[in-house]
Amino acid sequence: MSEKIQSLRGMPDILPVDAPLWQFLEQTAAAVLSSYGYAYISTPLLEPTALFTRSIGAATDIIEKEMYSFDDRNGESVSLRPEGTASVVRAMLQHGLLQTPGQKVWYQGPMFRYEKPQRGRSRQFHQIGAEVFGLPGPDIDAELLAMSARLWESLGIAGSVRLELNSLGSPLERQQYRQHLHDWLKQHESDLDDDSRRRLDTNPMRILDSKNPDMQSLIEAAPKLFEHLGDESRQHFEQLTAILDAMQIPWQHNQRLVRGLDYYTHTVFEWVTDELGAQGTVCAGGRYDGLVELHGGPAIPGIGFAMGEERLVALLQQQQEDFSQQPHVYLIIADQSLQQQALVLSEQLRREHPSLRLRANMGGGSMRAQFKRADRSQAQLALILGTDEWAAGEITVKWLRSEQNQVAVPLSQLGNWLQQNLTD
Ligand code: ATP
Numbered sequence: 001m002s003e004k005i006q007s008l009r010g011m012p013d014i015l016p017v018d019a020p021l022w023q024f025l026e027q028t029a030a031a032v033l034s035s036y037g038y039a040y041i042s043t044p045l046l047e048p049t050a051l052f053t054r055s056i057g058a059a060t061d062i063i064e065k066e067m068y069s070f071d072d073r074n075g076e077s078v079s080l081r082p083e084g085t086a087s088v089v090r091a092m093l094q095h096g097l098l099q100t101p102g103q104k105v106w107y108q109g110p111m112f113r114y115e116k117p118q119r120g121r122s123r124q125f126h127q128i129g130a131e132v133f134g135l136p137g138p139d140i141d142a143e144l145l146a147m148s149a150r151l152w153e154s155l156g157i158a159g160s161v162r163l164e165l166n167s168l169g170s171p172l173e174r175q176q177y178r179q180h181l182h183d184w185l186k187q188h189e190s191d192l193d194d195d196s197r198r199r200l201d202t203n204p205m206r207i208l209d210s211k212n213p214d215m216q217s218l219i220e221a222a223p224k225l226f227e228h229l230g231d232e233s234r235q236h237f238e239q240l241t242a243i244l245d246a247m248q249i250p251w252q253h254n255q256r257l258v259r260g261l262d263y264y265t266h267t268v269f270e271w272v273t274d275e276l277g278a279q280g281t282v283c284a285g286g287r288y289d290g291l292v293e294l295h296g297g298p299a300i301p302g303i304g305f306a307m308g309e310e311r312l313v314a315l316l317q318q319q320q321e322d323f324s325q326q327p328h329v330y331l332i333i334a335d336q337s338l339q340q341q342a343l344v345l346s347e348q349l350r351r352e353h354p355s356l357r358l359r360a361n362m363g364g365g366s367m368r369a370q371f372k373r374a375d376r377s378q379a380q381l382a383l384i385l386g387t388d389e390w391a392a393g394e395i396t397v398k399w400l401r402s403e404q405n406q407v408a409v410p411l412s413q414l415g416n417w418l419q420q421n422l423t424d
């Protein structure tokens with residue numbers, strides 16, 4: 001026997017047992033996003049490496065150590081996408097879709113980062129993301145956050161997540177602060193851990209994002225970007241938070257929130273939960289006013305977010321709610337001479353009642369075996385097709401989960417009967 005091949009480390013399968021949760025999440029997100037006017041966009045998993053190195057920033061985790069990059073057969077450096085925003089900006093520019101302001105798009109799919117696999121962190125993971133172009137805010141910032149809040153509500157996890165908000169100001173304010181922070185951290189260099197010391201010259205702001213508990217008191221004491229913001233940036237933040245208050249969306253000001261990617265300006269935010277251990281951020285995003293220009297386009301502002309589907313599924317899983325979709329009906333074929341008729345009848349029922357979940361017995365078997373399968377399928381009821389009933393134009397209906405008596409239903413009325421008697 002040959003050896004079984006296993007999946008790559010950090011690249012999990014999504015198995016049928018979990019699929020209903022994923023489908024619930026993705027269908028709910030699609031409905032909410034489209035109700036706010038977002039159109040779906042899908043971009044390739046593989047892109048030129050330069051697309052990501054240009055926008056994400058050289059001194060970020062992603063570019064430093066997480067990219068899946070390789071030369072294709074033609075010698076061109078290509079990369080599996082580590083995130084969605086760069087590709088969306090590329091596609092919008094490439095197809096001339098940014099002429100009219102207010103374009104709203106959303107995407108969904110796998111992303112790839114070479115990280116240390118652990119709970120809530122894998123090498124292939126999935127994001128649902130939204131992006132808006134051409135609107136400088138803060139109205140759209142507020143609407144985007146309201147949309148995410150609406151999604152948590154629709155998913156039934158609103159009580160498990162909270163919103164953390166900050167402003168990174170304009171690129172100039174950010175740059176000045178960066179220098180200031182760098183100088184301050186330099187004076188405390190002996191208190192920095194190895195990771196942070198390495199980042200001191202390349203990306204000092206990312207040090208504020210460190211998860212190392214030993215670093216927290218130093219981070220707490222470090223100068224805050226928010227205190228260095230000018231009037232305009234402060235106003236943007238105050239207008240945004242005033243709208244959030246009016247909409248009764250609770251938020252917390254987290255002055256240490258800086259986000260990992262280089263392209264953020266002004267509004268940045270994270271939705272976090274305390275229920276998933278260390279990897280508690282389920283959705284993160286912000287404003288990226290310079291990004292379109294960085295990609296060779298006009299100066300068009302943008303804002304967006306990406307949520308981690310694995311972490312949201314984990315939250316849904318804790319709710320113990322049953323998302324699985326059992327069949328309504330299991331069709332038992334009492335006599336194998338009726339196999340053809342059973343399939344014809346099944347198709348007829350499916351055509352008339354598209355929402356009916358019908359499993360017809362396949363592969364024959366004794367009545368006992370078929371009843372066992374019917375029971376295991378969790379169907380609400382069994383339809384039993386036998387030769388006598390067929391001759392009389394009837395079918396026997398037997399409830400599998402309740403004590404009701406079995407009945408004979410005329411085939412001509414079966415569709416209606418099911419509609420009236422089945423739940424959900
Ligand atoms: P972290 O600081 O935890 O590495 P990040 O800043 O790299 O997060 P983003 O790039 O903002 O994360 O991605 C948005 C969301 O996608 C995250 O909040 C998280 O929910 C999810 N996510 C990111 N990386 C992973 C991963 N490796 N595995 C699972 N989910 C992830």
Ligand code: MG
Nearest residue numbers: 061062113260
């Ligand atoms: Mg990361």
